Amino acid sequence: MREQNKSVIFFCRTLFLDGMQRNGTDETDKDGRGGVSMAFSLLHSAAGLSAHTSRRLHPLRDTVADHSHATTSSSSSSSAFSSLSFLCKSHSSRLPRLSALRPELLLPCSVQIQESQRPTVPTVRRNRFEEELGTYSKGERCLDTIQGKNSNSSRNRGYCRCCSRAGATRVICSGSSSSSSSLQWQDSLVTMEDRRRILQQKGCVVWITGLSGSGKSTVAFAMDRILNSMSKVSYVLDGDKIREGLCNDLGFSEKDRQENIRRVGETAALFADAGLITVVSFISPYRRDRDRVRQVVPVGSFIEVFMDVPLDVCEKRDAKGLYKLARQGVIKAFTGIDDPYEKPVNPEIVIRAVNEHGVCVTPDEMAQIIIHHLTSKGFLAAE
Template structure:
């Protein structure tokens, strides 16, 4: 017969459990507790499920959540495409959000630099945030240089097959340098910025991206033309409609 007593043994992070005389975990109200997990440096972690599922949000929004990951050199047009696509989706009544490489360093990642380790952590965090957006049914547009293949692949693995759309801005380095709207290449060439991607730090091109934006006969498409291509991809792959709107079959109360 289990008795109710505190089995934390001085560990205040553990909630009191119903325990047997020998201190082993028992059950509460007849329910067997799921095993506690260790995640990273955190212990005693459980996944909290909710009644509302991703599919419910997608039906409500009449769209399918996904991550559009735009990668390429600085000056390749990532942010321009991201914002143009975001606006086009808004005009269609679709909910999207842009995660921009510069913007996240003002807040979420303002404690990170540009070492290989910090760049990896930068992308890891963004990948997790992007996944949350997709789980909410949002079309998340992530615009990041993300120079290392392993980091991009790690973000892809967070998503269900098909829900991670890698877009490679295949723009020549000399073209990016000519654009250089932020003056970063000039500073890097002058030695004032160290570890700048494309100058003294490598960029690992995607091997099998879903979409490649590159010059045709030496001419690069406009942001509007690229957006048309992106919208066609989303339409063809079922991201812009889910058919049936929200149904309440598994909810106890519906309005």
């Protein structure tokens, strides 16, 4: 068993799910279990490993056990990517819960738990959106200022508002906050460029927005299939699927939609950081929410695709019968009927149901338009 796993680990691609990142994916999950187990579950799926819904499992203990199974079984797979291994590095706030795990569960599945070696600087990281849009109070400083370090991590963009240093690393302020956690971002020792060389592609987020029935999912999965046939590693985050798991506590109010998009945006950004062509198909009706996701993805790596399909076409399709129910008033706040949809102002790609000759465009043709864009921007090549 141990020997077998050694070889798996030797070949595998690693990805850190660091306690720090819970600030993004499970910020509203006070318990902290849901986001981590869901992230494991999604990554299992992305790697083509056996995926279990997090709700069926005891979060953490069972995902680790599940991971043990996945790692072992992946040893026979020829796909390098299916040998994904997770090194879960814990910060102090998570230790009590993780330390309850039995060592015999942890050792064979290469999940290592260790406390940060670095001295902990009492820092508090706010919601990233607030950081970028908001201002800092007197006395607040960014982590760069405290540690005097600079990072070239692709996700650490922007500038520090307190010291106004352009190109500074992630903005983390040391001011007071309602959160009592002591967080410190640890940069990965593997860069995006390292991953790009191996995968022969550059991670990005293809964000498909449009009305219900505009063809978002159809195009997303057509892209996934075509990219797969080109030996490119892609993964679709589809509204329906994510709403069953990661966002199953959310409805369709403006606030819930905002949180929905924030969570999937953070998840997509992690997937892109891991090198995947990440295809996201959500209505995402609010321009502000989409623009915020653009901010958490490296510059140039967010490709907004607008499914410019008129409401009457979507309503005629009514694949799920939801428009009919919305017109009858059974479903409230349905996008396009009694809830707003804000069209993108300057999307990278606009997809229309008919071409300039008035001929219907097939889903594969739509997918090819997006893939052509990815190729022209260099996302499907190593350099």
